[in-house]
Ligand SMILES: Nc1ncnc2c1ncn2[C@@H]1O[C@H](COP(=O)(O)OP(=O)(O)OP(=O)(O)O)[C@@H](O)[C@H]1O
């Protein structure tokens with residue numbers, strides 16, 4: 047029994063259906079973690095991308111090294127790092143927040159590259175034209191850069207959302223009770239891992255497929271007339 | 277004389293578009309035939325069908341006595357891969373964009389098929405390739421990669437590559453259209469030499485009218501999937517009968 | 532214990548990490564080629580099986596796959612030791628992602644190459660391996676480099692099925708010393724160094740392939 051739901055181990059099917067409500071609660075946690083993590087990745091990634099373009103060498107270089115380092119090291123270890131080291135510095139966060147932070151951090155390294163690619167794809171002449179037209183830096187970004195960037199970056203950003211969704215189960219390692227965490231707990235108590243773990247896989251599969259399809263739709267719906275995408 | 281190529285009422289469609297409509301066409305062994313006609317008239321399609329790169333829907337086609345397929349009306353090759361293989365061993369093709377294999381040297385481009393398909397010994401294949409390269413004037417380029425050659429040189433290698441398979445029929449699909457004007461001559465020179473080979477049957481699609489007149493035994497004007505007019509080059513170019521032919525010739529000669 | 536003393540256990544773990552990563556990259560690459568080629572097959576059963584495999588492994592979380600093979604599969608009488616389970620799962624995942632890379636690169640070879648090969652009467656198999664593959668492989672390398680690093684990062688999860696890899700050793704060290712900052716920093720640096728090594732290897736292979744195929748160097752355009 048968990049969250050007030052009894053499981054019924056009389057048959058595989060009965061077991062599978064009886065744990066669905068419990069996994070549903072975990073699914074909510076999974077989705078929340080992905081949402082918070084993704085929000086962090088979108089914002090912090092942009093900050094990294096802009097810092098990377100800084101004219102001050104020390105800043106752009108440090109940021110470049112940092113993103114490369116974060117990109118090339120495992121999420122799990124980064125998660126452990128945040129989970130155990132932050133409290134040493136007096137920062138005590140709930141496990142869920144630490145997890146979302148780790149996800150966001152890792153993926154901000156990816157998204158920053160996406161933003162960077164999007165900005166770099168805008169030809170030099172456009173910046174010069176904007177200057178020639180006396181547009182302010184803010185206006186240049188708002189009217190010239192961002193409208194061209196969006197159709198270029200949305201597909202990659204979308205793919206990273208799906209990847210992140212698939213990495214959220216790692217949070218169960220630091221006691222977050224997401225879908226996998228709950229499935230493991232059910233497994234421990236019933237000595238049947240096959241059903242709960244298979245269920246988690248079966249729930250993830252349509253979720254990632256639908257997500258990918260939605261991103262594809264958004265991608266196609268974006269206004270991109272006249273913007274060379276490659 | 278026997279026909280080596282025989283199209284009998286061949287119909288070829290791409291979806292709703294009929295490219296060849298009850299097409300009849302014969303080529304004699306050793307004959308050099310030029311196909312001319314406006315863009316989109318189906319000239320390439322004729323060659324591609326012969327090369328088994330395209331299926332056709334209706335009619336009969338034979339090459340060197342081998343039938344392409346019993347038509348089943350569904351536009352699929354009914355003939356087995358093995359049978360098509362046999363047909364192809366009689367035909368070679370030179371493409372507009374050369375289509376050399378970019379990852380192989382000139383020499384390997386030429387010897388690869390004789391070794392892998394005809395089971396020729398490497399020495400023998402290389403000896404023959406050397407001969408062919410000398411013929412097209414590129415022996416010194418044998419260890420180069422295609423990307424290191426000019427378009428004209430690439431096309432000459434492509435001709436040598438096709439010849440290395442000893443085809444009885446050689447198809448040329450606008451072999452000089454992708455070339456800079458100053459490179460056209462060298463390729464036409466090679467084809468002109470080839471045209472002296474008595475036994476080789478050549479089917480050539482080109483926009484080079486002077487050249488067509490010079491090398492071919494017969495010129496066919498092709499429009500909307502049918503041959504509108506054909507004949508000896510002298511007569512064809514000096515005194516065409518059909519108004520449509522005259523119109524086409526004047527449009528092409530004036531540009 | 533000073534940080535120097537942490538190195539011995541961490542290095543031991545790093546060895547396991549490298550072995551698992553290399554083994555699953557090699558096996559995964561083989562799977563990637565098999566499934567990627569199968570996907571381009573005209574036989575619907577062959578391409579169908581490959582499709583299901585790819586969708587299944589790309590669409591579910593690695594950790595779920597890993598636990599499924601480790602905890603669930605033995606319940607229906609199939610069990611492997613942890614190392615085998617780890618390598619197998621990682622290979623299957625890398626293979627599924629790699630298959631799409633292989634398929635994409637094969638589809639990117641121009642049709643005109645196929646037509647030239649057909650005109651020269653090469654068999655389908657010969658065309659695939661001698662005409663298409665050499666051109667496609669060069670294009671695959673950058674993507675495979677990314678997959679290799681992803682694979683390395685993913686190996687950290689095998690610590691959760693009791694394999695004494697780098698992450699596992701880090702966890703044990705932290706439990707003993709409680710010196711989290713030092714232990715995890717060293718561990719992250721360790722992974723970073725291995726990742727750099729992997730990238731170097733992939734670069735070297737790519738350079739060798741490109742040299743063997745000077746075609747990318749375009750003298751004439
Ligand atoms: N694979 C295809 N699918 C659909 N339509 C095609 C295909 N290949 C050719 N066509 C159409 O068939 C018609 C004949 O094409 P074909 O290439 O034979 O013309 P062509 O006489 O060689 O023209 P060009 O001088 O431009 O090379 C054209 O209208 C073309 O658009």
Ligand SMILES: [Mg+2]
Pocket residue numbers: 319320321449450
């Ligand atoms: Mg054509």
